Amino acid sequence: MLRGAAGRAALLRAVRGAAGRAGLGRAVPRAEDEEEEEEEQPVGRVPLYPGHIPTSTMQKALLAAGSACAALWDPYRHDMVAVLGETTGCLALPKLRDRMRNDPEGYRILQERPRIHLSTLDMARLRGLPDGTLGREYVRFLEDNKVSPDTRMPAKFVDDEELAYVIQRYREVHDLMHTLLGMPTNMLGEVVVKWFEAVQTGLPMCVLGAAFGPVRLNARKLQVLVTELLPWAIRSGSNASCVLCVYYEQRWEQSVESLREEIGIFPPPAVRV
Numbered sequence: 001m002l003r004g005a006a007g008r009a010a011l012l013r014a015v016r017g018a019a020g021r022a023g024l025g026r027a028v029p030r031a032e033d034e035e036e037e038e039e040e041q042p043v044g045r046v047p048l049y050p051g052h053i054p055t056s057t058m059q060k061a062l063l064a065a066g067s068a069c070a071a072l073w074d075p076y077r078h079d080m081v082a083v084l085g086e087t088t089g090c091l092a093l094p095k096l097r098d099r100m101r102n103d104p105e106g107y108r109i110l111q112e113r114p115r116i117h118l119s120t121l122d123m124a125r126l127r128g129l130p131d132g133t134l135g136r137e138y139v140r141f142l143e144d145n146k147v148s149p150d151t152r153m154p155a156k157f158v159d160d161e162e163l164a165y166v167i168q169r170y171r172e173v174h175d176l177m178h179t180l181l182g183m184p185t186n187m188l189g190e191v192v193v194k195w196f197e198a199v200q201t202g203l204p205m206c207v208l209g210a211a212f213g214p215v216r217l218n219a220r221k222l223q224v225l226v227t228e229l230l231p232w233a234i235r236s237g238s239n240a241s242c243v244l245c246v247y248y249e250q251r252w253e254q255s256v257e258s259l260r261e262e263i264g265i266f267p268p269p270a271v272r273v
Contacts, residue, residue, distance in 0.1 A: 049161045051154050060087040060157065071205075072212055075190065082153040085167060085205035092202040093163045099242045100166065106245030113165055114249050116149050116172040126252055134259055135252030138179045145185040149175060169244055170201065176248050180260055181233070182268040187213065188221045189273050192229045199237025201244075228269045240264040 045054045055063065067083040075081070100106030114120070126135035142148065152171040155164035174193070181196060183189035191213035198206035214222055240263045251259060260267065 048159065049155075049164055051156055052158075052161075052164070053156045054159065055087075055157055063087045063157065068208065071209075075187070075209065075213060075216070078151065079153055081205060081209070082155075082171070083157065084208070085170075085203055086155060086157040088204040089158070089163075089167060092204065093158065093160075093166055096170070096201055096242070096244060097163055097166050100245055103242060103245040105247050106242060109169065109245070109247055110162065110165070114247070115168075116176075116249070118148065118150050120249075121149070129253060132255050132257065133252065134176075134179065134248065134254055134256055137256050138176060138252075141175060141179045145178075147175060147185060166244070170197075170203070173243065173246075173248060177243065180243075180256060180263070180265055181236075184273055186273070187216050188225060188229070191217070191225060192233050192273070195230060195233040196237040199234055200240065200242070224271055224273070228271050229273070232266060232269050236265045239266065 047054060063083055064087040067080040067087065070077055070080040071084055097110070100110050123139060126139045129136040131137075149172060152168075152174075155168050158164040158167055174197075177183075177193050177197065178185065178189065181193055183192050191210065194206050194209040194213060197203070198210045214225060217225060243263065246259075246263065257267075
């Protein structure tokens, strides 16, 4: 037997459904019990932006655990890396957002919401820029490593529209970090970039990749990482201003060398990666 508010709510739904099936033109009057039912609906379950999937704390924890295992097993599972970043970034993302708000260029990025896609890039123009410029070297990086900016997953599990853009921006400038740091997309290059990003952003996903990525390196590359690249990446990440506060789309003609100097990234070590 139905009891209490739940029973009354179920009965009310059944009455409304029966009325609809009978073709009644007059709506069932709003009842006090219906208001009670609506008040009992879980909060925060309405999508906040296109593609948003509202999740509870427990669901986020399960997603984080599963995606962490999958990403550790296969670091090139970008979908799992993306889920891990979104479900564990609840503390780091607001701090990144605040850094952007407090920087004039970062604030403008938050207001204008630029995106980096093939549809927003003039690849022919960037390819025609002089060697050494950000635009030319970015296109060279994409072509040499056979990657595309369109492979970045859209945010789904961040329960704040502005923070969702922050993590989306982080993903879309990731290849520009490779370009500025001079790192390829092999495992050693990815680990170095993750160390730089971990220091810069504090995102647990970056910390996890930086900490566990080296287990996949052979002895020679591990030695290069520990003796040359890791100290440089940590120093550069600590010294550099926030990399999310750079409007890269307006810096294509600037040289990589001068942009590194402006941001505070030290020149890469002369080692084979």
